[in-house]
Amino acid sequence: MLFGKRNLKEQTEKILEYLGEIEGYIRRDRNSFSTNEEVRFTPELQKVYDKIVHIGTLLQEKREEDQGVNGEMLLVLEKISDGNLQDRVQQKTSDPYIQYVATSLNNLSDKLQKDFNDMIAVLKEYERGIYKKSLDESRMRDGEIKELIKGINSLKNAITAMLGENFRHGIELERASETLIDKMYHILEASGEQTKMLKNASEEIALITQKARQSTENTTKMQQSSLKVKDSVAEGLEYTSKTVQAMDEINEATNAINEAIEVIDQIAFQTNILSLNAAVEAATAGDAGKGFAVVASEVRNLAARSTEAAKTIKDLVAKATEKADEGKEISDHMINGYKELSNNIDGTITLIEDTTRSVQEQVSSINTLKKTLDMLNQRTEDYITIAHTANEVSVNVSEISKTISKNVNLTEFEGKEEILREQKEKIEAEEAEHV
Numbered sequence: 001m002l003f004g005k006r007n008l009k010e011q012t013e014k015i016l017e018y019l020g021e022i023e024g025y026i027r028r029d030r031n032s033f034s035t036n037e038e039v040r041f042t043p044e045l046q047k048v049y050d051k052i053v054h055i056g057t058l059l060q061e062k063r064e065e066d067q068g069v070n071g072e073m074l075l076v077l078e079k080i081s082d083g084n085l086q087d088r089v090q091q092k093t094s095d096p097y098i099q100y101v102a103t104s105l106n107n108l109s110d111k112l113q114k115d116f117n118d119m120i121a122v123l124k125e126y127e128r129g130i131y132k133k134s135l136d137e138s139r140m141r142d143g144e145i146k147e148l149i150k151g152i153n154s155l156k157n158a159i160t161a162m163l164g165e166n167f168r169h170g171i172e173l174e175r176a177s178e179t180l181i182d183k184m185y186h187i188l189e190a191s192g193e194q195t196k197m198l199k200n201a202s203e204e205i206a207l208i209t210q211k212a213r214q215s216t217e218n219t220t221k222m223q224q225s226s227l228k229v230k231d232s233v234a235e236g237l238e239y240t241s242k243t244v245q246a247m248d249e250i251n252e253a254t255n256a257i258n259e260a261i262e263v264i265d266q267i268a269f270q271t272n273i274l275s276l277n278a279a280v281e282a283a284t285a286g287d288a289g290k291g292f293a294v295v296a297s298e299v300r301n302l303a304a305r306s307t308e309a310a311k312t313i314k315d316l317v318a319k320a321t322e323k324a325d326e327g328k329e330i331s332d333h334m335i336n337g338y339k340e341l342s343n344n345i346d347g348t349i350t351l352i353e354d355t356t357r358s359v360q361e362q363v364s365s366i367n368t369l370k371k372t373l374d375m376l377n378q379r380t381e382d383y384i385t386i387a388h389t390a391n392e393v394s395v396n397v398s399e400i401s402k403t404i405s406k407n408v409n410l411t412e413f414e415g416k417e418e419i420l421r422e423q424k425e426k427i428e429a430e431e432a433e434h435v
Helices: 008-026 043-082 096-127 144-409 416-434
Strands: none
Touching: 008 043, 043 096, 096 144, 144 416
């Protein structure tokens, strides 16, 4: 802006405006400010304005210089917070306070890097199984890093103690597992012999049981057959009794037939007499009685045949009566024989029942013995299974103990040589004691 007239008031306001921009820049309300070369000032004000411009230029240069150092410090701090201790503040500044802060930050990074590198080196030794180095706890007066150093040293001491115990226990466990494997081998061998003996005994018992069951089945069949025979005898006795009764009824019937035959004989005799009388009367009547004579002759023939038939029937009835009497006598003998047979069968059934009961008791005893043997065999198999499992466990324990001893043996820690010497002396003392 050009001033035609050198108005003091306007020039003063312009200088104040420029000072306001510088003030806003210092307060960081604005990022930059600029001068206007077109402004015309009086010589006195021009000197003031030039001085103010020089100060503004110095302020801009100072800020740019400080911003570079501050930016690097912020980046270094951010990387330190991310765990990276490699970067340093490279730029310089004329501000002694900011430069002191930058130098202190670099020194802090150097110290932290050295401390952490020492820790990492010790931890890498631990990673390789070497637990002999410790960190100097006096390098830090206090604070979390000192606690971290103490923690690493404590970790080393704890791991050393644990490795010593593991090494000692691994050696003892390896020896104990070898002894256990040897004992389990003898147990398995003895269990195998016992199983074989029990198996043979079970086979013998099974054979005896089979024979006893066959005997029981046979006696049961004999008992059933005897019962059937007894039933048949009872049925035969019943049928024989019915036969005797039928024979008595036949005798009664034959007696009734004989009586009927007597009546028939009498009727035939009377009929014959009547036919004779009729023939006499027909002869007396002459021709008128010829037809009647023929009838009388036929009646007489019928009476003769009736008499002959009655005689035949009477003979048959007599024979039937004789046979019925013989059948009755035979039936009586059969009844006595059935009764005696029934008594004998009852005795046989009783004997069979006693034998069956005795065989069943023997089978029950044999079954009990077989169950006992089976249970003993099962227990033995369980023991063998347990022994196999224990043997596998002892083998696994032996392998684990060897692995533990091998792994611990690959490490280096304080007191390892002393443990080896103690275990060697202990083994030599035990061997001398057994000898």
